[in-house]
Amino acid sequence: MxxxxxxxxxxxxxxxxxxxxxxxxxxxxxxxxxxxxxxxxxxxxxxxxxxxxxxxxxxxxxxxxxxxxxxxxxxxxxxxxxxxTPLLPSNIEHRAIVRGMAQAIACEIHPLDNLRVLQYLVNEMGVSDTDKMRWYHHWIVLGFTALEEQLSQHSGIFCFGDTPTLADICLVPQVYNAKRFNVPLDNFPNIVRIAQTCDQLAAFANAAPEQQHDAS
Amino acid sequence: MxxxxxxxxxxxxxxxxxxxxxxxxxxxxxxxxxxxxxxxxxxxxxxxxxxxxxxxxxxxxxxxxxxxxxxxxxxxxxxxxxxxTPLLPSNIEHRAIVRGMAQAIACEIHPLDNLRVLQYLVNEMGVSDTDKMRWYHHWIVLGFTALEEQLSQHSGIFCFGDTPTLADICLVPQVYNAKRFNVPLDNFPNIVRIAQTCDQLAAFANAAPEQQHDAS
Incomplete structure (x- = not known):
């Protein structure tokens, strides 16, 4: 591949x-x-x-x-x-909850904060850098606030139970980006805890941006 | 349910x-x-x-x-x-193509053009109505341009082959919204053709916004 x-x-x-x-x-x-x-x-x-x-x-x-x-x-x-090494639980209801959490990030936070959108805001809409960062923070905080509540109900060591799933796979890159742009994460203890747990696993640590051959 | x-x-x-x-x-x-x-x-x-x-x-x-x-x-x-009545093909490769087309809409177009984002642009970023509509059209045209190319490769009567799938389920509401806001669709013959085909099926027609009890 x-x-x-x-x-x-x-x-x-x-x-x-x-x-x-x-x-x-x-x-x-x-x-x-x-x-x-x-x-x-x-x-x-x-x-x-x-x-x-x-x-x-x-x-x-x-x-x-x-x-x-x-x-x-x-x-x-x-x-x-x-x-x-399944990334989704076997139970149909649990799979739906995990996919729902993954999509709460992949469909509601990340699409609004990715590079091409930020570029369009600045280059085509004339938005200031300050307002661009306000926009960036807004969608992460909004999404993380809802996700934190879901995690308080469903999380174990990881987002759902005690093995990593698709939800953790989406969470960790979003937390990485939030930290990169200084989004305060004090109100999201489960999110911070789970991301830290994940980052201690080689599978997550070796996938981190700075570990890639094209990092600069 | x-x-x-x-x-x-x-x-x-x-x-x-x-x-x-x-x-x-x-x-x-x-x-x-x-x-x-x-x-x-x-x-x-x-x-x-x-x-x-x-x-x-x-x-x-x-x-x-x-x-x-x-x-x-x-x-x-x-x-x-x-x-x-499966909504995904049985073949693993085909499932991935269908999910990819569905997500090209659900993760790349719709999140940028939904109500709360448009409200935030106007109310919090001070964007004019004209620029709001320019933003709206931009993300639909960009996403549809790529999707049209995928459809020229994969579509049959529907987005993938000759039965409706998750891709059609995502396409039809996005076309409905594009029409509502007067996005020109002349450059997207496969998208227009497939949406028309879907709308002739009762399952799609009965799900249309105007058919719902809360339509106003």
Whole structure:
């Protein structure tokens, strides 16, 4: 497998954690999201991913090369193809709760705070840097406030029970980003506790942005 | 089952389509997203869904009432609990492609254009109505441009092959919203064709906003 990603991309970070938890290896290919006007917009990358987003997972498919986009779809693919070290509980109700927590991050926080959106706010909407950061903090605090409440109900050592799941895979990159932009996390004790627990596992630690070959 | 939703919510619309395709009935309870400062912020709804978002699906769980949030998590739950009329292909590679297309809408377009984001742009960022609509169109056109290319590769009568899937369930509400806000769709022939095909099916037509009891 080949994973096209970028060290600071939250979505690529998620897939790196999933690969590590399942002890799957992939060649990591860097798509620099800033240099050269953003390499994700290149003709070569467009052939792999018309969304111009990272990550893309390339695997050998039944009919030749299979290019997969969208991090949660990629992780569900890995879960179905390589069921060892499951990333979702076996119980249908529990699976729904875990997917719900993962999507509370992946559909409600991250899409609003990713690079292209922040760039659009500044370059196209004329938003000041101060207002950009206010926007950034707002969506993380709003999302984390709801998630913290869900975690007080469902968490064990991890977001759901005592093994890492898709929810932890989404949580850790979002906490990394929150810290990077100095979002105060004092009101989110479960979130902070779980992210710290995860970061002590090699699967999470080795997936961290600074550990990637393209980190700068 | 009870579905807490709102006639114009794209996310609730998705779950209504899924229920109809699977011929499952649910009591539909309206949470008015505008009146009374937004009923999704009420204390009573907070107990069901701390994210203050619709939809919430309430089902009888193994340990009492089960409250599920996030439309794609809810639909995957319905898919696993009620496998008749599958909404995902059986082939693992095909499932990944369908989930990827669904998430290209649910994670890249809709989160940027939903009500609370538009309200924040105007009320908190001081963005003009003109710029708000420019923002709205931008993310739909960007997302649809990539999706149209994926559809030219994967679509049959529907987004993937010749039966409706999770991708169509996400596409139709997004097209409904694009039309509502006059986004030109001339460059997206596959998207327009597939949405028209879907709208001719009772499962989609009966889920449309104007058919709901709380439509006004």
């Amino acid at each position: 080949k994973l096209y990603g970028y060290w600071r991309s939250s979505a690529a970070y998620r897939v790196r954690i999933a690969l590590n938890l399942k002890q799957l290896s992939a060649e990591h290919i860097s798509v620099h999201l800033v240099n050269n006007g953003g390499e994700q917009h290149s003709q070569a990358y467009h052939q792999l991913n018309p969304q111009h987003l990272v990550p893309t997972l390339v695997d050998n498919g039944a009919n030749g090369e299979l290019n997969l986009s969208q991090s949660l779809a990629i992780i569900e693919y890995l879960e179905e193809k390589y069921p060892q | 009870k579905l807490y939703g709102y006639w114009r919510s794209s996310a609730a619309y998705r779950v209504r389509i899924a229920l109809n395709l699977k011929q499952l009935s649910a009591e539909h309870i309206s949470v008015h997203l505008v009146n009374n400062g937004g009923e999704q912020h009420s204390q009573a709804y907070h107990q069901l869904n701390p994210q203050h978002l619709v939809p919430t699906l309430v089902d009888n769980g193994a340990n009492g009432e089960l409250n599920l949030s996030q439309s794609l998590a809810i639909i995957e739950y319905l898919e696993e609990k009620y496998p008749q």
